[in-house]
Amino acid sequence: MRHTPPRSAVTLAARVALLAAYAGLGAPRAALAQSPSNAPAGDAVFQRACASCHVAGAATAPTPAALRQLAPEAIVTSLTSGRMRVQGEALSADERRAVAEYLTGRTVAAASTSATGRCAVSPPLGAAALQEPGWNGWGNGAVNTRFQSSSQAGLAATDVPKLRLKWAFGFPGVPAARTQPAVVGGRVFTASEAGDVFALDARTGCTHWVYRARAAVRTAMTVAPYAAGAGATRYALYFGDGRATAYAVDADTGRELWTRQIDEHPNASITGAPAVHDGRVFVPVSAAGEEVRGGRLDYGCCTFRGSVSALDAATGAVIWKSYSIPEAPRPRGANANGVPLFGPAGAGIWGAPTIDARRGVLYVGTGNSYADPPQPTSDAIIAFDLRDGRVRWVKQTVPNDVWIWQCPPRSPDNPNCPSAQGPDFDFATSPLLTATASGRDLLVAPQKSGIVYALDPDAAGAIVWEYRFGEGSALGGQWGAAVDGRVVYVGSGGSQSANAGGMHAIDLDTGRRVWHSPPQPKLCRGGAEERCFAAQGGAVTAIPGIVFSGGSDGGLRAYSARDGSIVWQVDTNREFETVNGVKANGATIDGAGPVVVNGLLLVNSGYNGIVGRAGNVLLAFEAR
Secondary structure (H helix, E strand, O other): OOOOOOHHHOOHHHHHHHHHHHHOOHHHHHHHHOOOOOOOOHHHHHHHHOHHHHOOOHHHOOOHHHHOOOOHHHHHHHHHOOOOHHHHOOOOHHHHHHHHHHHHOOOOOOOOOOOOOEOOOOOOOOOOHHHOOOEOOOOOOOOOOOEOOHHHHOOOHHHHHHEEEEEEEEOOOOOEOOOOOEEEOOEEEEEOOOOEEEEEEOOOOOEEEEEEOOOOOOOOOEEEEEEEEOOEEEEEEEEEOOOOEEEEEEOOOOOEEEEEEOOOOOOOEOOOOOEEEOOEEEEEEEOHHHHHHOOOOOOOOOOOEOEEEEEEOOOOOEEEEEEOOOOOOEEEEEOOOOOEEEEOEEOOOOOOOEEEOOOOEEEEEOOOEEEOOOOOOOOEEEEEEOOOOOEEEEEEOOOOOEOOOOOOOEOOOOOOOOOEOOOOOOOOOOOEEEEOOOOOEEEEEEOOOOEEEEEEOOOOOEEEEEEEOOOOOOOOOOOOOEEOOOEEEEEOOOOOOOOOOOEEEEEOOOOOEEEEEOOOOOOOOOOHHHOOOOOOOOOOEEEOOEEEEEOOOOEEEEEEOOOOOEEEEEEOOOEEOOOOOOOEEOOOOOOOOOEEEOOEEEEEEOEOEOOEOOOOEEEEEEEO
16 A cells, blocks of 8 residues: 555646755755765655655656755655665765765764663563553454553543643654554654664653564554463564564563564565454565566566464564465566566555454455455455464455555556556555444445445454544555444545545434544645645544544544534644653654553654655653
């Protein structure tokens, strides 16, 4: 899945306006003139390796004017271990540094070794850490309802208007804060696009330990017990990285326990949090990079397939691996350059698996296909057997969605592109498993199509009801709903939509509207050119009486669960003083949702990319 609009959706006026932004590159060139004579020329590197997307593809990639707002260290990180690592692998370390300094007009600083904000003491997690108030994994438990009870939240609806900032933590050298934290035993576990994994103190934000992964980390964190020998039980932190490597590290110390490469495809990535159940770690795999490259005549589109792997929680050994597209890619001819092409491909799994222990099943949502022929498992909810990974059933909601970045609606002369470009309507999040008041189990999942579905897990995913909450858009993910046992809550994403934003409450039993809160005035300034949108596609979180939603405009809002009125709002579009001394600012809130634990509200701010503006801060609020 790629959060970009089809080229046909971009007006000529918008394209001209975006291209006009490139005229102001004088400052970076001035900085380049001061570089050592033997250093690579940053402008030449940019023209050779970057301009085809960031100039020629201006409508679907951040402009140089937008990139100039980033720290040069953030660009280097993105090219080295982050979202642009595949493109960055073709560059030397000096070239990555040169293009970063050229674009920003600033010098890349040396990596900081500051011990600012370290905790004075780091006691181990207690034996009952998982019984204490916490938020574990993506959806706060195996069924991913994104609901927190009163006893766990420690925050009453009447206290929400009193929320004030308690502490802020800055992620060094990155342009985005994408990793949803876990809170277990009084510790906050989170990570960054630089591959740094942090254990923080929930009350003060001080740092207990830091672990460096091999690549960017954007998955939510999952904590589970493991046997440490001699009858002792300790806790492991499970997560994945941008090179499709799964990790287990000791939650007390940050010591690496094991790593496992899940997929060898060069574009493979883990974006959904691992789910842990009955001694196994279930890991999903996606690959946005291939659908970005797939339309190029120098690339053999396409060979990636989404998958889920079951690993032994103690060792990382692979127990089974199942693909979202059962058939392996096969040759399907060649393009005009003679490059062999392959298919079927795609159907990446972006969200955390949902565990149904009673039925012995795990559920995932899949994305679009990347190459013809179209598949019945793309844009679908798939039920896999927990024991052996076989497919129990598939429910597809949008057929024939084969989509590749920058391909036109029809491609008779470029077989790299699909014969008919699809709408790119992924299921980007985890389906949530819940029960109605009458005891009927339902799977609930919002889709980029602007429709949320309730499916029957006992009838091969038959649709029980569907509700339209938005227009549908290829631009912007739909990252997660929440349910309180009676009502489903979902924000309206789709940054490309004319009416993006707002919150919907839907009756769980019937699928009928309970209330709708309209989009709010944007807190950021500008329009699409500045990536300032009203969309609220990020995951929402519910506690009794309140629904929290972060917005692309940088606003964090609390809605009354009774009528949808806004009872509290904060603007995160500013610089924050951080407990670890890192310069940090907020911006777009997207993807990961708010976390509420023991009186604290935690949220990331900053989501640099096609639909978001750069930021790098984790914020903790407390009622006072």
